[in-house]
Amino acid sequence: xxxxxxxxxxxxxxxxxxxxxxxxxxxxxxxxxxxxxxxxxxxxxxxxxxxxxxxxxxxxxxxxxxxxxxxxxxxxxxxxxxxxxxxxxxxxxxxxxxxxxxxxxxxxxxxxxxxxxxxxxxxxxxxxxxxx
Amino acid sequence: xxxxxxxxxxxxxxxxxxxxxxxxxxxxxxxxxxxxxxxxxxxxxxxxxxxxxxxxxxxxxxxxxxxxxxxx
Numbered sequence: 001x002x003x004x005x006x007x008x009x010x011x012x013x014x015x016x017x018x019x020x021x022x023x024x025x026x027x028x029x030x031x032x033x034x035x036x037x038x039x040x041x042x043x044x045x046x047x048x049x050x051x052x053x054x055x056x057x058x059x060x061x062x063x064x065x066x067x068x069x070x071x072x073x074x075x076x077x078x079x080x081x082x083x084x085x086x087x088x089x090x091x092x093x094x095x096x097x098x099x100x101x102x103x104x105x106x107x108x109x110x111x112x113x114x115x116x117x118x119x120x121x122x123x124x125x126x127x128x129x130x131x132x
Numbered sequence: 133x134x135x136x137x138x139x140x141x142x143x144x145x146x147x148x149x150x151x152x153x154x155x156x157x158x159x160x161x162x163x164x165x166x167x168x169x170x171x172x173x174x175x176x177x178x179x180x181x182x183x184x185x186x187x188x189x190x191x192x193x194x195x196x197x198x199x200x201x202x203x204x
Contacts (some may be wrong), residue, residue, distance in 0.1 A: 065160060131176045
């Protein structure tokens with residue numbers, strides 16, 4: 001019963017986020033352009049990826065599987081290392097080309113968003129290339 | 133001289149089929165995620181000694197009978 005309630009709640013939140021995201025995107029996308037549009041798309045993309053991961057973890061827990069085990073921990077450490085390395089270079093380039101950003105908030109916000117995206121990509125790449 | 137990789141083979145897939153177990157069943161029995169069983173069956177991951185021991189206990193065999201070390 002508890003699990004079913006949780007599923008209904010998660011599905012409702014997902015539907016609400018998607019509807020609101022769609023409404024906001026269609027209203028705002030015409031007014032936004034360039035970097036703003038890119039950052040907005042990135043926020044939606046990261047939110048969707050995070051939600052998919054949360055749903056997957058929830059499904060596994062319902063099936064009686066652990067959220068973490070020895071392989072997932074190794075993948076996490078390895079992808080964390082790569083994400084950290086790539087993020088460092090990304091921040092270096094961001095600060096090198098800081099005059100290309102309209103203001104500091106956009107630069108830092110964009111950098112944090114890109115770091116999040118890099119960590120998702122690193123995890124995906126390590127998971128699919130894992131062989132040791 | 134390059135270091136040899138993936139010297140370990142295992143019979144998990146064969147034994148699982150013999151015992152009519154799904155990947156999910158085996159994952160639950162040894163308390164790991166299903167992906168770990170997938171990686172083990174594809175020989176993409178060498179398990180810890182504890183996991184190897186748990187898997188061997190499920191099939192009532194020794195570790196050496198399930199995990200085969202290929203020597204060059």
